[in-house]
Amino acid sequence: MPDFAFEARHAGPVAGVDEAGRGPLAGPVVAAAVILDPDCIPQGLDDSKVLTAARRADLRTAILGCARVGVGIASVEEIDELNILWATMLAMTRAVEALGIAPVMVLVDGNRCPRWHWPSEAVVGGDARCLSIAAASIVAKEHRDALMREYDAAWPGYGWSSNKGYAAPEHRDALRRLGPSPIHRRSFAPVREAQMVLELGTAG
Incomplete structure (x- = not known):
């Protein structure tokens, strides 16, 4: 203690x-x-x-x-x-x-x-x-x-009340589905990758 x-x-x-x-x-x-x-x-x-x-x-x-x-x-x-x-x-x-x-x-x-x-x-x-x-x-x-x-x-859907923004499975799944929110850290690799996927999908 x-x-x-x-x-x-x-x-x-x-x-x-x-x-x-x-x-x-x-x-x-x-x-x-x-x-x-x-x-x-x-x-x-x-x-x-x-x-x-x-x-x-x-x-x-x-x-x-x-x-x-x-x-x-x-x-x-x-x-x-x-x-x-x-x-x-x-x-x-x-x-x-x-x-x-x-x-x-x-x-x-x-x-x-x-x-x-x-x-x-x-x-x-x-x-x-x-x-x-x-x-x-x-x-x-x-x-x-x-x-x-x-x-x-x-910004519902990411499960932040329970995961507090950490990379829990539900959060990462929502990040792939919904894309990054305004309070996601875009310098962090999983967020940057999700943003790139979103941009490619929009471009396509």
Whole structure:
């Protein structure tokens, strides 16, 4: 289980940062930054991937009630222009900026940090080791899932309420049948191929 050891090394506000949505074929990438109050840490914080949807939702509410939270988003257009790595870094930067205060340290899940002016440390497997990163993983995941449910209502047929834009069989089948939507990542190979097939069919 994650603990508060990474944060406790520093005197002052420490932010944990994580993202959701690097791998999907559709939708933005979302990052969250969380500064936990040492006297009000919700019980049960863990890597969002090991929590049930109901538990994640409850923990998100608890986090928003007693922590400082910032959310940053990089759009599909930015993903296609910058590539997913640098779009993720952009979303993380926006998340820390959205905190409204300057942390003395930013702990980032993964093996690299964005190019920014805050002192920072990359923590491999951080969402399972560090409480503030675990909290950020929950907030980012819940925020993005909510966006994908909204997009599913706007562009039905791809199954985004359940697959959240990942390359599930139902999504890939719909992509072949319907073609890419406005929020598909055209720089990703399956989407690019579906677009080419659609254009060839129209030309024919």
